[in-house]
Amino acid sequence: MAQPGDPRRLYRLVQEGRLRALQEELQAAGGCPGPAGDTLLHCAARHGHRDVLAYLAEAWGMDIEATNRDYKRPLHEAASMGHRDCVRYLLGRGAAVDCLKKADWTPLMMACTRKNLGVIQELVEHGANPLLKNKDGWNSFHIASREGDPLILQYLLTVCPDAWKTESKIRRTPLHTAAMHGHLEAVKVLLKRCQYEPDYGDNCGVTPLMDAIQCGHIDVARLLLDEHGEGHTSTIQTLLSLGADINSKDEKNRSALHLACAGQHLACAKFLLQSGLKDSEDVTGTLAQQLPRRADVLQGSGHSAMT
Template sequence: MDFHRLAEIGDVRQLANQLNSTCDDDEIQWRHHLDHQDKDGKTLLHICAQYGHVDCAEFLVSRGAEVNCLKRNEWTPVMLACAKTSPGHRAIVRFLVNEAGADVWLRNKDGWTCFHVACRSGNLDVVSFLLDKYPEIWDTRGNTGRTPLHSAAMAGHLEVVRRLLSTSSSSSGGGTANAAAVNAKDSSGTPPVFDALRGGHVDVARLLVSAGGDLDARDALGQSVLHAACQAGQVDSVAFLLREADVVGRGMLNAQTAKFRLTALHLAAKERFPRVVGLLMDAGADDSVEDFRGRRPALV
C-alpha cells in the first residue's frame, strides 16, 4: 500500500487502517513508515502539510511522527503548510505550532523560516497568527539578507506588507514603521520598495513610501529605483515614479549606475521595452548620454 498516496489524497481513515494493519504494535515498523522519505525527502507528515489535510496530520503526530523533520532543501512540514493559503493549510499551521511543537525558527537551505514562506505566499491569517505568537519573528533575514518584508513586497501582498509595517511600528515604539526595517537592504543592496516596483506592485510601493521607504536609495550596482523599474519593463511602476514620486526632481532621470554608467533609458532600450522608453523620452530623458563603452541608449 502506498501510504504517501493516501496522505496526499487525505484519506485519514484508510491511512490509519492500513498503517495500523501493517504495523500493529511493532514500534520499529511504525518508525519505519512514519520516517520514510520519498524521492524528495518528504515524510507522510510533509505530504499532509503540503496538501492541507489536518486530520491526517493529527493522526500521524498522535502516532509519533517527527514534527520538525527535513525534506530536501531543508523544508519542515510547517514550512510547506505556510506556502499555501487554504483553510486546511491554515489549520495545519496552527495545529503544528500550538499542539505539536513545531519549531518556527528552523531555517531551510536559503535561510528562510516558515514566516518568510508565509509572507511570500500572502498567507495573511498565518502571518498574523505567527506575529501574535512570536512578535519578534518579523525581524529575520535569509542567507542573502532578505527579510519577510522583501518577500511580501516582491510578491505584491499588500495586506501582508501592511501587517509587517504595523508590527515594525509597534516594535520601534513610534507611530510610523521602523525606518531600518522598511529600508532594510539585502546582500545586493536592494530595499523592499525596489522589489515592489520591479514586480509592478505600485500599491505596495505607495504603502512603503508612506511608511518611510527611501526612494533615493541605491543598490550595490548604483542602480536607483527608476533603473530597477525600467530594467524590469514595469510600465505602471515607471509611470508612478515619473508622475507621483518626482524622480525627475530627484535627479534620477539621467542618473547613471556606478559601474557601467547606464541610465534608465539605456536599460529600457537594452531590454526592448518601447513603452518604458516612450515614458522616459516624454519626461525629458537625454538619449545622448553614453555608458562606460561610449554607447548611447539606441546602441546598447
C-alpha cells in the same frame, strides 16, 4: 501493485486525505516506514489535511519537527501552501515558529511567498520574527514586497515598523524589488510608510526608478518621479550606459518621453530629445508634447525634434 504498508501507498493516502484507509494501512503494517526525504507529516501539511496531520502526530507519535533533505519541517510545508488550520495545529503542539530550512528560510518567509494574510498573522501572533534574514539577506518584508500585496505590507509594518529598514547582500531594498516587479499599489505603500532615499543604488548603482524603467513599468516609474521630483537625468544616463533601449515602450505604446513630459520633468525630456528619442503616439494617439501642463516645459528643449 503496491502492497499494504508500502511507503508509496501510504503517501498517496495521505496526499488524498483518506484518513480511514491510512489508519488501516498503518495498523496492518505495524507502524510507519522512515523515508529518507519527506515524512508523512510533511505530506499531510503540504496538502492541508489537518485531520491526517493530527492522527499521525497523536496516534503514531510522529515528530512534528522532522526535517527532509532541504531541512524543511511540516510547518514550512503548511505555511508555504497557505494551510492556516495546519499551521495553527502545528504551532499549538509546540512547533518551533522560526525554524530554518535550507538557505535559512523561516516558515514566515515561506508564507510571504503567498498572498495569504491569515497564515502570516497566525505565525506572527505565535512569535515569528519578521526581521530574520535568509542567506541572501532578505527578510519577510522584502519577500512580501516581491509578491506585492499591499495589505500584507501594511500588516507587517504595523506589527514590525522597522521591517522596511533592510537590504539584501547586494544592497537591494524592498522598494527596488516592488518596483522591478511592477507592483504599483505596493510601491505606494512603501513610499507612504517608509523612508527610502530617492536615489539609493544597489551594488551596481541601480535605483528603484531604474528597475521600473528597465522593466517597462511606466506607472511605477511615474510614481517614483512624482514622489522624488526632478533631477533624474543622471539616472537616464546610467540606464543608457547599461544598454537600456531608449526607444522602448510599455504596453500602452508610451515612451520614456511620455513619462518625462507627463511628470513635467524638463531636464529629463530635454536629455531624451538630445539623445535621439523621437516623439510618437501612444495607443490613444497622444504625443508626448501634448502632455505638459505648462507651455514652457518644452521651450528650449528641442521641441522641433519631437515633430
